[in-house]
Amino acid sequence: xxxxxxxxxxxxxxxxxxxxxxxxxxxxxxxxxxxxxxxxxxxxxxxxxxxxxxxxxxxxxxxxxxxxxxxxxxxxxxxxxxxxxxxxxxxxxxxxxxxxxxxxxxxxxxxxxxxxxxxxxxxxxxxxxxxxxxxxxxxxxxxxxxxxxxxxxxxxxxxxxxxxxxxxxxxxxxxxxxxxxxxxxxxxxxxxxxxxxxxxxxxxxxxxxxxxxxxxxxxxxx
Amino acid sequence: xxxxxxxxxxxxxxxxxxxxxxxxxxxxxxxxxxxxxxxxxxxxxxxxxxxxxxxxxxxxxxxxxxxxxxxxxxxxxxxxxxxxxxxxxxxxxxxxxxxxxxxxxxxxxxxxxxxxxxxxxxxxxxxxxxxxxxxxxxxxxxxxxxxxxxxxxxxxxxxxxxxxxxxxxxxxxxxxxxxxxxxxxxxxxxxxxxxxxxxxxxxxxxxxxxxxxxxxxxxxxxxxxxxxxxxxxxxxxxxxxxxxxxxxxxxxxxxxxxxxxxxxxxxxxxxxxxxxxxxxxxxxxxxxxxxxxxxxxxxxxxxxxxxxxxxxxxxxxxxxxxxxxxxxxxxxxxxxxxxxxxxxxxxxxxxxxxxxxxxxxxxxxxxxxxxxxxxxxxxxxxxxxxxxx
Numbered sequence: 001x002x003x004x005x006x007x008x009x010x011x012x013x014x015x016x017x018x019x020x021x022x023x024x025x026x027x028x029x030x031x032x033x034x035x036x037x038x039x040x041x042x043x044x045x046x047x048x049x050x051x052x053x054x055x056x057x058x059x060x061x062x063x064x065x066x067x068x069x070x071x072x073x074x075x076x077x078x079x080x081x082x083x084x085x086x087x088x089x090x091x092x093x094x095x096x097x098x099x100x101x102x103x104x105x106x107x108x109x110x111x112x113x114x115x116x117x118x119x120x121x122x123x124x125x126x127x128x129x130x131x132x133x134x135x136x137x138x139x140x141x142x143x144x145x146x147x148x149x150x151x152x153x154x155x156x157x158x159x160x161x162x163x164x165x166x167x168x169x170x171x172x173x174x175x176x177x178x179x180x181x182x183x184x185x186x187x188x189x190x191x192x193x194x195x196x197x198x199x200x201x202x203x204x205x206x207x208x209x210x211x212x213x214x215x216x217x218x219x220x221x222x
Numbered sequence: 223x224x225x226x227x228x229x230x231x232x233x234x235x236x237x238x239x240x241x242x243x244x245x246x247x248x249x250x251x252x253x254x255x256x257x258x259x260x261x262x263x264x265x266x267x268x269x270x271x272x273x274x275x276x277x278x279x280x281x282x283x284x285x286x287x288x289x290x291x292x293x294x295x296x297x298x299x300x301x302x303x304x305x306x307x308x309x310x311x312x313x314x315x316x317x318x319x320x321x322x323x324x325x326x327x328x329x330x331x332x333x334x335x336x337x338x339x340x341x342x343x344x345x346x347x348x349x350x351x352x353x354x355x356x357x358x359x360x361x362x363x364x365x366x367x368x369x370x371x372x373x374x375x376x377x378x379x380x381x382x383x384x385x386x387x388x389x390x391x392x393x394x395x396x397x398x399x400x401x402x403x404x405x406x407x408x409x410x411x412x413x414x415x416x417x418x419x420x421x422x423x424x425x426x427x428x429x430x431x432x433x434x435x436x437x438x439x440x441x442x443x444x445x446x447x448x449x450x451x452x453x454x455x456x457x458x459x460x461x462x463x464x465x466x467x468x469x470x471x472x473x474x475x476x477x478x479x480x481x482x483x484x485x486x487x488x489x490x491x492x493x494x495x496x497x498x499x500x501x502x503x504x505x506x507x508x509x510x511x512x513x514x515x516x517x518x519x520x521x522x523x524x525x526x527x528x529x530x531x532x533x534x535x536x537x538x539x540x541x542x543x544x545x546x547x548x549x550x551x552x553x554x555x556x557x558x559x560x561x562x563x564x565x566x567x568x569x570x571x572x573x574x575x576x577x578x579x580x581x582x583x584x585x586x587x588x589x590x591x592x593x594x595x596x597x598x599x600x601x602x603x604x605x606x607x608x609x610x611x
């Protein structure tokens with residue numbers, strides 16, 4: 001394997017377009033990626049690189065094992081998966097927030113400062129795609145909550161009594177509104193990050209750090 | 223009794239090795255151990271089970287231990303590494319030996335963490351009783367020599383020093399929480415977190431600069447010049463001097479080409495106190511060698527002994543190797559009279575041949591086919607003149 005050759009993992013879905021735009025601005029010639037939506041691998045001989053397109057939640061795994069040297073991935077996925085990879089740069093796009101949300105008609109009492117008193121939720125259930133994030137948050141609050149792991153459409157769970165609340169990411173809040181859910185606590189913010197395999201970051205330091213510096217400038221000016 | 227489906231599986235992270243795989247592993251192991259022996263490191267073996275009280279790991283590593291109870295209710299663990307057990311061995315049974323002691327080891331270690339092999343073969347060395355830079359240089363050079371002997375090219379050893387960060391932390395009087403967060407940020411190369419911690423805390427400009435620069439101080443000797451402004455902090459000055467000296471010795475050992483200085487290597491919450499190093503191979507996403515100086519560990523066992531060493535993860539390197547050819551028998555012996563066949567086999571073995579004896583009845587064609595499928599170059603038929611029985 002050439003010392004300067006990079007395998008770059010990009011997330012399928014809504015982060016792909018912004019990731020590609022940034023890579024192109026950084027001088028990587030990546031033709032035809034958007035058009036060939038079924039192709040998973042793209043060789044970029046001009047740039048001594050190769051792109052692989054993965055499910056967003058799989059990116060930390062590809063990078064941790066070194067199958068990809070670097071990757072673009074949401075902080076939400078990183079926190080949930082907690083894998084041993086280097087987080088090199090906040091790319092600032094793909095903003096979202098982790099929140100706790102509940103049905104509008106069943107909100108906890110409000111405190112004087114307008115926030116909700118979560119203590120009444122002890123021993124209740126939270127449906128989520130992010131059980132680790134949820135547990136860390138509730139532990140920090142000194143609360144005991146049962147998390148129920150789901151793989152999608154968590155908004156449904158409180159509607160049918162599977163759980164009293166959900167922990168999910170929101171970007172605009174539209175989905176919550178449509179399902180008559182209201183945010184009762186904000187957990188953390190997340191944006192897309194540039195990550196690297198720990199060993200690749202050492203062995204291919206010049207190449208990867210070079211890209212980091214260019215991306216850093218781009219993020220600043222964009 | 224027939225086994226349940228579970229009885230046909232292996233626990234997560236375990237594997238069996240077939241003859242050719244085991245032969246490949248043992249070839250690596252033998253080569254590595256031979257180098258250690260040439261450098262006068264003597265092989266020891268500690269027990270597979272230890273009391274949890276011996277290992278006393280941090281909270282993070284605790285989850286990775288395989289634990290059991292003995293009949294007295296004490297917690298036992300399967301050894302996750304050799305360094306601490308060897309410290310126990312030395313401080314209990316070899317107290318009165320003449321130091322430095324040099325030991326090597328080879329054996330399987332067990333770590334219950336997801337994703338990788340949870341049982342893997344480690345070969346490593348411990349150099350106990352010397353705090354000199356030459357001791358560090360020797361083990362690093364030995365690590366390089368082992369990799370060379372294993373015919374592994376393209377590897378890189380990155381060399382750092384714990385004293386730079388810990389010296390700064392002490393000088394700046396970071397509180398325990400901040401130190402832990404910063405250490406973790408640098409160790410895990412979490413630049414985003416590192417930057418945010420630094421911006422949220424009121425630190426002197428120079429300290430901020432150094433913390434942000436540390437992960438990027440990588441290259442040859444000239445990276446040490448960038449720490450010149452920190453000469454006033456004793457721990458940092460000593461660390462830099464140590465690295466310079468070790469680097470010089472490594473040139474004498476003829477292994478400098480494999481060494482990169484990398485001041486961003488830190489291993490948070492570990493027993494390392496001085497030089498730290500890691501060995502990398504392209505295509506393997508984790509270090510294959512981990513080592514360094516741990517001057518505090520022996521004090522925990524009641525003896526103030528400096529020590530340094532490393533372990534090579536042979537298990538993970540095995541995946542990268544091309545398949546290794548098995549040694550087959552030299553000759554297949556068959557015939558109708560067991561007594562004569564046994565006799566002939568004994569003769570041939572005594573003469574140093576590797577002999578496969580046909581156990582069941584075999585025609586000439588059977589014998590030829592078996593030999594060719596196993597790659598046995600010669601067949602010998604024992605004619606049945608008259609059965610002695």
